[in-house]
Amino acid sequence: MSASDPVREALPRKTRDALDGWLSSLALERRLSAHTVTNYQRDVLGFLSFTAHHTGESVSFSTLSKLRAADFRAWLAQRRTHDDVGPRTLARGLSAVRTFFRYLAREDMADNAQIALVRTPKQPVSIPKALSxxxxxxxxxxxxxxxxxxxxxxxxxxxxxxxxxxxxxxxxxxxxxxxxxxxxxxxxxxxxxxxxxxxxxxxxxxxxxxxxxxxxxxxxxxxxxxxxxxxxxxxxxxxxxxxxxxxxxxxxxxxxxxxxxxxxxxxxxxxxxxxxxxxxxxxxxxxxxxxxxxxxxxxxxxxxxxxxxxxxxxxxxxxxx
The missing domain is CATH 1.10.443.10 (Intergrase catalytic core)
Known part of the structure; x- marks a missing residue:
């Protein structure tokens, strides 16, 4: 997703800078692949866009700190019903958002323990397809x-x-x-x-x-x-x-x-x-x-x-x- 992405550009400058810093940390500190970083970016931008519409507020650090577990669950429900995504995609998205919030807490930007109360969507048991x-x-x-x-x-x-x-x-x-x-x-x-x-x-x-x-x-x-x-x-x-x-x-x-x-x-x-x-x-x-x-x-x-x-x-x- 490019730096000119409209969802990203609609964010407050501090939130935008925090997002960029987090993405850099994923690539440089955690050494995640470019593909994984792109997926995480897409997931978190989707969450931030939902949050802006859901709360009717600018997505500032204050807004992110006030979110309740029910707000995070509402985002997952919206993805499940309107975006028609499966449990694996939901779990990856939740993992991305959790990682973003951990980064915000580490950098003393925003702190929200409510996300820890949200359970990861149950995954279907996938049996590997081995050859004989x-x-x-x-x-x-x-x-x-x-x-x-x-x-x-x-x-x-x-x-x-x-x-x-x-x-x-x-x-x-x-x-x-x-x-x-x-x-x-x-x-x-x-x-x-x-x-x-x-x-x-x-x-x-x-x-x-x-x-x-x-x-x-x-x-x-x-x-x-x-x-x-x-x-x-x-x-x-x-x-x-x-x-x-x-x-x-x-x-x-x-x-x-x-x-x-x-x-x-x-x-x-x-x-x-x-x-x-x-x-x-x-x-x-x-x-x-x-x-x-x-x-x-x-x-x-x-x-x-x-x-x-x-x-x-x-x-x-x-x-x-």
Whole structure:
């Protein structure tokens, strides 16, 4: 959202300056991505616009300090009914507004404890869409690295996602100097600028080294590890396009995305006896409850196998006793 946004320009100068200071702190102190900062800005500007109409007052620090929990709930209700947004978007918006109010309190501009009384909208349980072991193998086996260097590159990235559980953004942000020697771990900077250390299996090392040998561009140690056709850092859309063509040709569902390989990494580890705490560390989840969703995937798959194979399962089983 540009500096000339009409909602922003309608704010009192001090509120506008506070908003700009908060946005800078998100980018510089918390190191949030530009995409996240833009979403937070949009959410808070929407809240401030609602507040101006809801209270009939200029959105000064005094106005913000006087808001009651009911006012915050009215904003959420308005977004739910008039803007038709779901619980995830509502939760993100509330999180943005809370963060803004914490900044105002920290800078001694405005203080309002009422927002702490507002509950985060209940989120639907979302079970990650992991691929089966067979589907994951099929995807990787159908990339032929000896046909072109770009296929060797795509195979290297996808093997890294499935073999180490990286997010696509984490894999594509790696520089050449980040890549470890064989037998040493990989250090990855994930969400919230947190570093985690991951083991690198031989299959990953082989795929990455094969790509590096075939890559026609000189890979500078301080430059990107995975590059596009012109030698710049690989764009995730290129990899997403490769996977879309692959899944179409192999008859796999639309859920077979790069991120599904990360989900598959976790689900297959759990199915092979891995414990949740270890998988939490490998994925870089801040909360164990996030990792526990993979247990639901594993249980659902177990029940599918049970229903298909157990002699007492399925319709009519009671009559066979």
């Amino acid at each position: 072991v067979e589907a994951a193998d099929k995807l990787l086996d159908n990339l032929e690295p000896d046909k072109s260097w770009t296929q060797a590159r795509d195979l290297a990235v996808l093997t890294l996602l499935y073999g180490a559980g990286l997010r696509i953004s984490e894999a594509l942000s790696l520089d050449v100097r980040d890549w470890p020697r064989r037998g040493t771990p990989l250090r990855v900077i994930g969400k919230g600028n947190k570093t985690r250390v991951l083991p690198v299996i031989d299959a990953i090392h082989d795929a990455v080294e094969d790509y590096r040998e075939q890559c026609p561009h000189g890979l500078d140690p301080s430059g990107p590890l995975f590059v596009g056709a012109r030698g710049g850092r690989l764009n995730p859309r290129s990899l997403q396009g490769t996977l879309a063509r692959l899944r179409s040709g192999l008859g796999l569902p639309d859920s077979a995305t790069p991120h599904a390989l990360r989900h598959s990494f976790a689900t297959h580890l759990l199915g092979a006896g891995g414990d949740l705490r270890t998988i939490q560390e490998l994925l870089g989840h801040a909360s164990l409850s996030t990792t526990q969703t993979y247990a639901a995937v594993d249980t659902a798959r177990l029940m599918e196998v049970y229903d298909a194979a157990h002699p007492r399962a399925g319709s009519g089983s009671a009559d066979k006793g």
